[in-house]
Amino acid sequence: MNPLIFNLGRCTLFGGIKVGELERIFGSVNHRISFFLPGELVEEQNAICDEMLVLLQGQTKAQMQDFSGRVMTIETMEAPSILASGFLFATENRLPVDIVSTAKSAILYIERDGILWLCKEYEVFLRNLLRNMGDRLTTLAEKVWMLSLNTLNQRLANFLLRQSDDLGDEFELKTTKEELADALGVARPSLSRVFSEFVAQGLIKQDGRQIRILDRAALKRISGHTV
Structure with missing residues (x-):
């Protein structure tokens, strides 16, 4: 197993799952790891989101660009963390942001079917995923409120x-x-x-x-x- 995967033990998504179980998990689900340099585009706006992205190493930022070309940073994420968890199961599962690497980064991609399998096999994983989605909605609401200030x-x-x-x-x-x-x-x-x-x-x-x-x-x- 790639040693980077052991970083998942520090990721809230896998909280409560013993490190020894990770070998079974990643022997059962399709996954890949990609590496990015600072400034590289990880995923572009409007790309179809059919995999869970987990930042194992490094840092990324999510950005949006308006029609005038102005770029706004929505959030900055540091490893280990989940990227764009809320869009994987959306009816319109497209990313609304560009995800850009801001440091040497490693990202784990897990197919949607693998995430569904994990939710069925590990109740703690399902709870962690739902908590993450709820937390991200709270963060988004706070961001919208802040930008509404005049x-x-x-x-x-x-x-x-x-x-x-x-x-x-x-x-x-x-x-x-x-x-x-x-x-x-x-x-x-x-x-x-x-x-x-x-x-x-x-x-x-x-x-x-x-x-x-x-x-x-x-x-x-x-x-x-x-x-």
Whole structure:
């Protein structure tokens, strides 16, 4: 067995399945592993999704491009994780995004029939898959809500508040300004300007990627939350 498959033990999709069972599983289901360099296209928008994609190594991002050519990053995924799980069993099973490798990456492809077999053989796998799909729907809903905010100030304030809810009032940005600008649907210079405004107004302290929330109440007012 390819040693990369043992990374599945750390993937939530296979949580609760003993490593020893992986040999049986991958002796029974059709699968393949493909490798990608940074910047390579893994799957393109509108491609038919008839295999489960599991990121075993590296990092990818999902992007959408509008008619004006503007590219928006929907999400960034790090190994080990599942890519586009919600589209495999959709009536219109086409990917709505481009999936691009952002590091040296290895991706496991499992045919749809193999996923159905796993769901029948391992109840824990079925539960993990349904949980993943639910979590992805929640993430998508949050993304849509954030993009519905009218101003960049609102979007950035909301982003910083959500980060601090998870990580505390002092945390490190996991992405570059360029990547964050893509995720918020704006140009990088505009994002840098709003960061500078927040610092000047005493709302946050910034040192490189290190952020400290100084005035949570003000950020909540900007984001539209009730203080």
